[in-house]
């Protein structure tokens with residue numbers, strides 16, 4: 001199974017500049033690929049394209065030949081799950097952690113049996129304002145994993161966290177994805193972090209063929 005972008009171009013409006021310029025990349029099942037680039041380069045835009053949350057202006061994003069999107073008829077969630085930097089914006093402030101996790105359709109016993117290093121049981125009956133930023137990010141990661149994705153796009157997921165919390169969260173995440181054979185695209189402006197967690201690291205500027213060639 002492969003998550004693939006083939007000559008993907010994207011701009012927000014017909015008169016706007018190209019943000020993603022001819023990007024091609026592939027992430028195989030079980031592989032952790034880093035994507036490095038400076039702020040504003042277009043990494044989050046590419047993340048949304050890879051998760052099917054926006055459609056390329058040109059080119060294709062596929063998971064084994066199909067566009068990434070949920071299969072509503074068969075009640076299967078998107079095989080590509082996106083987790084981003086601001087966990088607090090990704091959860092409903094009025095839902096306790098248990099309800100946020102149950103949103104995936106996971107039964108109570110599966111939620112209760114989550115790796116306690118990822119989501120300690122004591123967090124389950126708290127509201128988002130009663131947990132720390134690092135804990136909230138663990139909840140959004142657990143929710144993405146409960147959706148049983150084939151691929152995870154992790155966009156600056158530890159950018160807000162201190163080094164120790166960051167290391168603990170990546171430790172839990174890598175254990176989970178290695179156990180399940182989930183492919184990961186880890187996006188960050190922090191090159192040493194990517195060198196530590198990824199099997200290989202791509203540079204966003206190198207992928208942007210159009211940055212040299214102009215327009216498609």
Ligand SMILES: Nc1ncnc2c1ncn2[C@@H]1O[C@H](COP(=O)(O)OP(=O)(O)OP(=O)(O)O)[C@@H](O)[C@H]1O
Nearest residue numbers: 012019037038039040041042043044045046156189
């Ligand atoms: N909804 C939008 N409408 C118009 N332009 C946008 C929109 N979202 C992002 N952009 C622009 O697209 C460009 C790339 O933004 P993007 O968020 O993808 O970069 P990034 O590499 O993820 O940056 P950062 O690391 O700072 O989050 C920026 O110039 C940004 O202003």
